[in-house]
Amino acid sequence: MKDDPILKVDGITKFFGGIQALSDVSFDVHEGEILGIIGPNGSGKTTVVNCITGFIKKSAGHVYFRGKDISRKPPHKIADMGVTRTFQIMRPYYSLPAYKNLVIPLFSPRSKRTGGWRGGGRLGDRNTVGIDILEEIGFERDSYVPYKLAATLPTGYLKRLELARCLALKPEIIICDEIFSGLSMSEIASMVPLIERLQMEGITLIMIEHRLRELFRVTDRIMVLNFGKKLIEGSPKTIMANEEVKTAYFGSQNVEEVMDHA
Amino acid sequence: MDILIYGTINSITLALYALGFAMVYGVSRLPNFAHGALYVLSGFIAWIFLNSLGVNYFFSILAAILITGVIGALIYQFVLIRVRGMEISEIMASYAIGLAILEGLRWGGFKGMTYTLPAFISGSTEIAGVPVDYQRLVVVVVGAAVVALLWIFTHYTRIGLALRGMAQDERAALMLGIDSDLMAVTAMGFGSMLAALAAILLLPLGNIVVESGYNILILAIAVCIVGGLGSWMGAVLAAFLIGFAQILTVVYLGSHFQMVVALLAIILTLIIKPSGLFGRQKELEERV
Amino acid sequence: MTTAIQQQRKERIDRGIKVRSDSIYAVMSLRELSYLGLPRIILIVGMLVLPLVVPSIYWQRVFTICCIYALLAISFDFLAHYVGLVSLGGAFFVGTGGYLAAIANTSLGLPPWLTIPLATVVGGCLCTLLLLPCLPLRGVYFAIVSLMYPLFLARLIEALDILGGTDGIMGIDSFPNRWVEQYSLIVILLLILFGVRRLVNTDLGLVLRGVMDNDQAIRASGISVTFYKSVAVFIASSMGCLSGAFLVHIYMWSGISQFALDFSIIPIAATIVGGGGTLAGPLLGCLLLVPISELLRDFGTLRIVFYALILVAFIIFRSEGLLVYGQRKYHQFERWIKI
Secondary structure (H helix, E strand, O other), X not given: OOXXXXXXXXXXXXXXXXXXXXXXXXXXXXOOOEEEEEOOOOOOHHHHHXXXXXXXXXXXXXXXXXXXXXXXXXXXXXXXXXXXXXXXXXXXXXXXXXXXXXXXXXXXXXXXXXXXXXXXXOOOOHHHHHHHHHHHHOOOOOOOHHHOEHHHOOHHHHHHHHHHHHHOOOOOEEEEEOOOOOOOHHHHHHHHHHHHHHHHOOOEEEEEOOOHHHHHHHOOEEEEEEOOEEEEEEOHHHHHHOXXXXXXXXXXOOHHHHHHHO | OHHHHHHXXXXXXXXXXXXXXXXXXHHHOOOOOOHHHHHHHHHHHHHHHHHHOOOOHHHXXXXXXXXXXXXXXXXXXXXXXXXXXXXXXXHHHHHHXXXXXXXXXXXXXXXXXOOOOOOOOOOXXXXXXXXXEHHHHHHHHHHHHHXXXXXXXXXXXXXXXXXXXXXXXXXXXXXXXOOHHHHHHHHHHHHHHHHHHHHHHHHHHOOOOOOHHHHHHHHHHHHHHHHOOOOHHHHHHHHHHHHHHHHHHHHHOOHHHHHHHHHHHHHHHHHHOOOOOOOOOOOOOOOO | OOOXXXXXXXXXXXXXXXXXXXXXXXXXXXXXXXXXXXXXXXXXXXXXXXXXXXXXXXXXXXXXXXXXXXXXXXXXXXXXXXXXXXXXXXXXXHHHHHHHHHHHHHOOXXXXXXXXXXXXXXXXXXXXXXXXXXXXXXXXXXXXHHHHHHHHHHHHHHHHOOOOOOOOEEOOOOOOOHHHHHHHHHHHHHHHHHHHHHHOOOHHXXXXXXXXXXXXXXXXOOOOHHHHHHHHHHHHHHHHHHHHHHHHHHHOEEOHHHHOOHHHXXXXXXXXXXXXXXXXXXXXXXXXXXXXXHHHHHHOOHHHXXXXXXXXXXXXXXXXXXXXXXXHHHHEEEEEEEO
């Protein structure tokens, strides 16, 4: 592992009109690790993702990817460099079959350069590569699932499709925005091995999550945001023991009682 | 010096053209492409009242303003309200209506250069050595008054505040009990009346020609884009910018280039700052 | 005896023959092949035969003009329903292509079979360049700017008295003979129609449709939305310039009237009447509207009022268009079923 962080976020601040959504958020991400970002609703987690990936212009601050400043780049350029993301509100191409959903990312310049996931540097027929990626992700090839319209797929498959769309770009970083939300326990249980496999492939992951138990299974470094400020960064134990974190999630009265019941 | 005078006159003229469009867009996000048509229509209505019906001047122009306002409101109520929210359909529908009105007028015999409205006061005077018609002075005075009144109206009266509230945030306005459909119709009515007002002020300076419907539309849109779609004060400021730019071009380059200025203004705005001077519209909606 | 109120709803199901002919096995059966092929064959044969059966040269000319409008209408439909950009100024493309062809012909002395491709490509580039500033922005701006360019350019030419001013450029060569003129246009039109229909199903076409539906996801996939919008605009404007270039060679004259409203409004009306999204619907719409326009020519500008009102009616009542209706009937049948 390199010593320099693969992604360095430095002092991001974002104002939406009069509301300060993010206030001087800084953190580093090291290559090959999984960083979790948690925080109560409205703490600015998705805004951080949007700022890093260029979907929203920052009011202040910088983002460095492998040392290069990507603060001012448009979203497609950032994705082209290998920093990809999923969307919390899913955006598949509903009117297309699942595998066609992947044809579009495979059309991008980055896919042409890298050959997509599993490609050896040359992109073959996009339909085939799309189906291959879906199979890796967990769509059963022999069933008709890859050929079904995205509008007819259940949430679990759609979440995997979101990941697949990132994978089609052979990414270096995937920022997963609440990828476990809306899934049943068994669906999450089957996603976790997938996440671990991605990490083994060498992809760095940043996971924004509400489902703390599942998150703590896959990662051991967490950052907590509250009201746009970074509260603390550390291992799950440290985080959960921290008073400020408890206050942020539960409010300030009778914390012990609430914790005992939870 | 004459640049200053003519520049001011031109700017207020442009502001008058644009205010109606800006108001309708600001309140109901409707790009009213029938704006130019309503302008010309009100001119012809005034002409008909004055010449064919023999009504006196004051009542003719009053009738023109009111009737145009009602027509505008009716157009909104019966046609445009059904496509509310779908921007492209709104543009096509309002454009088609404007087209129908203008070409209908043309077919109905209102061709040629023979239709005029008399000026309020004829004759001219000199200001600081520059000859200026009284009518143009009237335009400037009334125009400035309209802008001031509009400001007062939207800041101090109930309906005006309701319109402003809707312009800023429609959902919040709905929650406060403001009927957005009714307000949108009202805005369209007001916008049409502003167009009619501009018409009766400015048409006496020339003839009533159907062609000018398209020109007015182009100029109004240019001013509103530069000023920021949805901002009334931005439209006024932009009118001054473009107005003076046009006069400077006429003085230094020749009068053919006036339209080019408007076109360049639009293109430059879209390239440099698409939301315009005071635009509240984000050019790429941040809908992530 | 009780009378129960039957609750029913309409259900639309694909016809059996459609389902059978959806897969490759359609080639096994003549019946299914003809189900698929018949509409297309009728279209092609119909278009090729039409000039031979119309009563007079006047109507042949009308048919030619109809083909020109059809090219514009297909480009409008392509932009509006497959890329999400509404172009309210088809006249912009026609005028640009027309003037370019005229200049190439009169000043450079090139013959029609060179000026037309030249005008198409150069015109396409020029129009795309001029429309570039509004491509990164919301669709409203594209509609506004595309509407205004023809109005501007017409006034500009008139005011500056360049490119022939109000008289226009005259003395442009025409085609060797009437039949070349007629059939080259028809063949090109059919090629473009089927070409664009294929295009929207290729990977590029998918990206363009993605741009319309879901552009944030496209950006997240590392694809530049502005670039692909420009590609689409280039394709559409080239088609428009092509039709403009043909037009000036047919009329042997190029003038401001090419920026006229007809060229902006009729493609839109034809698309909406004929069925948006089908690419063949606009062709059908033109076949209907243009002859009617000719018949109404005596009424002067009333016909524009007529189109405008049809347009408004269709927009408000959100009709699906003739071809879409026809396709639905052809492919599906409806029945009432009990709830």
